[in-house]
Amino acid sequence: MEKLLSEFSIGLFFWQTVIFVLLIFLLKKYAWKPILDAVNEREEGIKNALLSAEKAKEEMVSLKSDNEATLKKARAERDLLLKEAREMKQQLIDDAKDKAKSEANKIINQAQEAIQNEKNAAISDLKNQLASLSVEIAEKVLKEKLSDDKTQMDLVKNLVKEVTLK
């Protein structure tokens, strides 16, 4: 201990302390602070870059799924539209067919009715004509037959014969 104390140089201690403290402050100002700041900034930058890359990746994934969803929706919509169009077409065709059929039926019915009417009219006309014709014929026949008294008497007798009393 005594040897250590005798070796202790106050001058060396003084200069060492002065130089070392000075060195700490100088290095703090001109070296450590800029270095540590730069390193911090760099680390911060790397961290941010990584974070933003991760974010971009996530965004891309969500964008992709969004796109897919949109595409799916569009496809479904297209399918729906096509289906609707097809249905509409079918309906239009069916409607047209129905309408045509009913129209045709109507026309046919009307025609049939007209034919019937015409037929009926013709029949009745024919009946009338036949009746008058037969009356005329009968008139002429009667006139012919009843031109003498004998035939008249025969007829009456025949008639009387036919009319039997029951």
Place this chain on the structure above:
Amino acid sequence: MKQSKFLLSIVFSLIFGLSTFASSIKVSEKEKKQEGGIKIEIKDYITHHLKDSHSYSITSWTNKDTGKKTYIEFPLPVILYDEGFHFFMSSALKHGKSVVESNGKFYKLNYDNSKIYKTNKQGDLEYDENNYPINETPLDFSITKNIATIILVALLMFMLFTGLAKSFALNKGISKGIGRFFEPIILYIRDEIAIPNIGEKKYKKYMSFLLTIFFFIWFLNMLGLTPLGVNVTGNIAVTFSLALITFLITNFTANRSYWGHIFWMPGVPVLIKVVLAPIELLGVFIKPFSLLIRLYANIQAGHIVLYSLIGLMFIFNNMVGSSLSFVLAFFISIIEILVALLQAYIFTMLSALYFGFAVAEEDH
């Protein structure tokens, strides 16, 4: 990068270049030629190396024929306070061979313990039984070898890390060049030392201290392993200063809960509270004290072992023994490189832990 190299060369020339010189001093042949002389020489060499020095010596050798000792070194300024400041270059001391006169006062270096003593015109020193001078010592604020190294490391760190900060600013948060090596270490200190020990919320205000102390200790430890032969972090004054700063920061930033746990431990009977208070209070001082002793002892011991093993090479002075000690010294060097990092890590880690205690929230 080019600019920082240019700056670095300026710093080197400021510290060394301008004052570079090689001095030749004639020394008398010592009584080291006798039996066991080399052991004493090695012991002296190691002891001398572990201490601070007033000049930055690179190498020295003795010419065997002329007995002239040649030093290759950089002189450093000597600043003494003794009723006014005295200023001269360390080259004037001539490794304790000459007396320096400054403002009417005389000073002489005692080479064995690298201390400057007040003396008279003739340079007479009186010694005690342990062969240490008992003359008065002036307050020594010299820029010694250790302080020059500390300044060098401080400048190196300043250039290195402001350069890193600039490269961050230029490249939008990406480091370039040497910064690529230091950036993970800075992040390690933040993520593995500061945040787990202090907490996410409060670690920021301690970061400057933790980063500075880690690199400061590490660089100084590493420099201690170079052939420059400095022993800064193995010096008690340096580790004391570092631990004192940790101590001051801990206690000045401490919250109510920290002091509450020291003086009036919650959740225990009153009698135990009374017993615990002095123990806890002692702990406040022991914690940083352990820091200063741990760093000092580890680096000091590492240097002693390494230098002893190198010295063994000269003691064996044969192929087998010398190569064996070389291999050992080589492996110890590698371990010391690890220890250099480990001690810096431990100091930083424990400082962070103490700061963590000081600002811990009362949530248990």
